[in-house]
Amino acid sequence: MNKESLRKKLVLAFVVIGILLGIYEANKPGPLVVEGTSTGYNGDLTVKLQVKPKGEGFKIIGFDVIHQDTPPIADPAIDVVKTYILKNQNTEFDVVSGATYTSEGVREATKNAIEKIK
Known part of the structure; x- marks a missing residue:
């Protein structure tokens, strides 16, 4: 695996994590x-x-x-x-x-x- 491929996978992973955290925060029950x-x-x-x-x-x-x-x-x-x-x-x-x-x-x-x- 070259550096460019690894970089793309890391960026994709961070984007997916960000989206999942956003969904979690939006659906977290408030008071x-x-x-x-x-x-x-x-x-x-x-x-x-x-x-x-x-x-x-x-x-x-x-x-x-x-x-x-x-x-x-x-x-x-x-x-x-x-x-x-x-x-x-x-x-x-x-x-x-x-x-x-x-x-x-x-x-x-x-x-x-x-x-x-x-």
Whole structure:
């Protein structure tokens, strides 16, 4: 086998490996996304949880909140609540002072999303 033939076979092998890895990545299961809704201060509030299986249950790995509440007040409170939920994996927390309705809305929407998983 000469060098040119070997080079062609190596290039072909790398192309095939690349295609197979691309197919694997495209079909790899991602996290499950579940939504829950509740009421915030200025209307509906939606929580989108990204969860992955963990043993017999699940683990919350990501968290988005869509709301109509006043951003300078609601956003810092939502960040505190999200951090708590991601760290502790539960919704048993005291509301954030100054953003009671938003905090309660996130808690209830998260509980509603979790119920969809069970």
